[in-house]
Amino acid sequence: MKxxxxxxxxxxxxxxxxxxxxxxxxxxxxxxxxxxxxFVNAYIFKNxxxxxxxxxxxxxxxxxxxxxxxxxxxxxRIVKITYLYFFGTIMLAVSPLFLVFYANFSLIGYFxxxxxxxxxxxxxxxxxxYFNQIETVDHERSYYFSVTYASDTVTAIFVSFLxxxxxxxxxDYKVLMIIAFIFLxxxxxxxxxxxxxxxxxxxxxxxxxxxxxxxxxxxxQAGIGIGEGITFFFASxxxxxxxGNEGILGTLSALTSLIAAVSLYIYxxxxxxxxxxxxxxxxxxFGFFVSLLYALFFNKLLIVSxxxxxxxxxxxxxxxxxxxxxxxxxxxxxxxxxxxYAYILDAEIFxxxxxxxxxxxxLLLFFWLGTDFSLRFSPFLLYLxxxxxxxxxxxxxxx
Numbered sequence: 001m002k003x004x005x006x007x008x009x010x011x012x013x014x015x016x017x018x019x020x021x022x023x024x025x026x027x028x029x030x031x032x033x034x035x036x037x038x039f040v041n042a043y044i045f046k047n048x049x050x051x052x053x054x055x056x057x058x059x060x061x062x063x064x065x066x067x068x069x070x071x072x073x074x075x076x077r078i079v080k081i082t083y084l085y086f087f088g089t090i091m092l093a094v095s096p097l098f099l100v101f102y103a104n105f106s107l108i109g110y111f112x113x114x115x116x117x118x119x120x121x122x123x124x125x126x127x128x129x130y131f132n133q134i135e136t137v138d139h140e141r142s143y144y145f146s147v148t149y150a151s152d153t154v155t156a157i158f159v160s161f162l163x164x165x166x167x168x169x170x171x172d173y174k175v176l177m178i179i180a181f182i183f184l185x186x187x188x189x190x191x192x193x194x195x196x197x198x199x200x201x202x203x204x205x206x207x208x209x210x211x212x213x214x215x216x217x218x219x220x221q222a223g224i225g226i227g228e229g230i231t232f233f234f235a236s237x238x239x240x241x242x243x244g245n246e247g248i249l250g251t252l253s254a255l256t257s258l259i260a261a262v263s264l265y266i267y268x269x270x271x272x273x274x275x276x277x278x279x280x281x282x283x284x285x286f287g288f289f290v291s292l293l294y295a296l297f298f299n300k301l302l303i304v305s306x307x308x309x310x311x312x313x314x315x316x317x318x319x320x321x322x323x324x325x326x327x328x329x330x331x332x333x334x335x336x337x338x339x340x341y342a343y344i345l346d347a348e349i350f351x352x353x354x355x356x357x358x359x360x361x362x363l364l365l366f367f368w369l370g371t372d373f374s375l376r377f378s379p380f381l382l383y384l385x386x387x388x389x390x391x392x393x394x395x396x397x398x399x
Contacts, residue, residue: 015144018135021190023147026128028187029089030152034160035180036096036117041236043173047105051371054233055363056107060114061121062229062355068122069345073202076341081127082194088123089188093181095120100173129344130200131191133326141323142276149315200341207339207346214343216396217328218350220280220321223386225354227287230362230378231314232355235307238375242303277397280320281390287313288387291379298376310379324397358382 013020044053072084095117104113136144163176210218287310294306329343361382365374390397 015140016135018131018194019140019144021194022128022131022135023144023151025187025190026148027151027155028183028190029092029124030148030155031159032092032180032183032187033152034156035163035176035183036092037232038160038236039163039167039173039176040096040099041233042167042240043100044110044233045237045240047103051237051366051374052363053107053110054237055359055366057110057114058229058232058359059356060111061118061232062352062359064115064118065122065125066345066349066352068119069126069348070205072123072126073200073205073341073345076200076202081130081199082192084123085127085131086188086192088120088125088127089184089191090181091120092117092124093120093177093184096177097181100177125348126341126344129348130341132322133329133340133344134198136326141326142319145319145322149319153315201338202341204339204342205345207342210346211332212396213328214332214346216393217325217347219389219393220324220397221347221351222354222357223389224317224321225351225356226358226382226389227284227317227354227386228314229355229358230382231310234362234375234379235311238303239307241371241375243300276320276324280317280324283313283316283320284383284387284390287317288380288383291383295377295380306379 015023041054044057068088072088075084095113098116099113104110132144163171167173167176207214290306290309290313294302325347329340332343333339362374362378365378365381
């Protein structure tokens with residue numbers, strides 16, 4: 001065991017000092033993630049318990065992200081990237097803090113809270129994506145992202161389980177959000193003192209004539225968004241409405257993370273660039289069949305199975321898709337023009353178009369056919385649409 005850890009630490013240290021610092025910073029974001037995600041969802045459910053409220057909240061969230069990416073691009077012309085990352089990371093805690101301290105239970109209030117969170121995500125990820133792109137190279141990206149996702153899943157095991165049962169035994173949601181703020185402040189502070197890094201060139205923000213290969217990446221991002229949009233709140237809603245309280249929510253969230261953690265890290269250590277597309281395709285197909293069984297039977301056993309597996313499936317999809325997108329971006333830059341940020345923004349726009357489509361489909365099913373029908377069939381329908389989209393654009397994706 002000792003030799004194993006020595007070997008893994010040695011492998012980690014083969015990354016650049018900047019990449020190591022980024023991963024440590026992301027570890028603290030991972031600690032805050034279940035608090036500002038899963039348990040904000042639980043708080044909303046506790047006060048509203050309405051699918052429409054979740055859709056409004058996350059629609060504001062998804063619409064704000066690409067908008068903020070654009071604002072971030074303009075600000076990068078005059079403000080250091082580390083300062084904008086610091087601001088965005090702190091903002092991730094602002095919306096949850098407002099939500100629990102100054103609750104406004106109107107539809108407009110929830111849209112605004114979601115929009116504020118989206119602003120934080122836009123500034124955080126707009127700069128984090130650039131750091132990931134500039135501080136890593138092709139052969140180490142699978143390992144780099146596997147460390148990120150494995151770290152997030154391991155921390156989610158402990159944070160989700162502990163937070164869920166502490167709430168059941170009387171801990172106030174306000175305390176959780178203050179703890180999340182502390183974690184995010186530590187993460188942001190690690191990067192604000194980041195060694196001098198190249199400032200993105202953001203003179204160009206939009207891609208007007210994409211190559212055939214980049215059209216494939218757009219389809220990939222939109223497809224992921226279609227499958228992923230409802231997952232931001234779906235597991236929380238189905239667990240709390242069908243299975244129990246925050247303790248059950250925390251326990252099942254921890255179980256989901258446990259299933260993913262080991263397999264993610266092993267994949268990152270052993271994977272090659274050639275594995276990315278097969279892993280993406282197999283994960284997508286597996287997710288389709290899991291959602292099909294969930295829709296057909298919709299009992300407690302299938303609900304637990306679906307919730308336990310779907311997070312891991314989504315993580316594997318991202319673990320394959322992130323390096324694919326970055327490698328495609330590298331190919332687009334071979335002519336020597338530094339348009340990284342424009343391509344990052346372009347991918348984010350299509351990702352959030354997909355996410356917005358996802359939650360709107362769920363909302364339409366809710367209004368037309370009721371809550372149970374939407375909860376039961378939305379995942380299957382969205383996975384089906386995602387598969388159709390990828391089949392249509394597959395040849396462009398593999399160019």
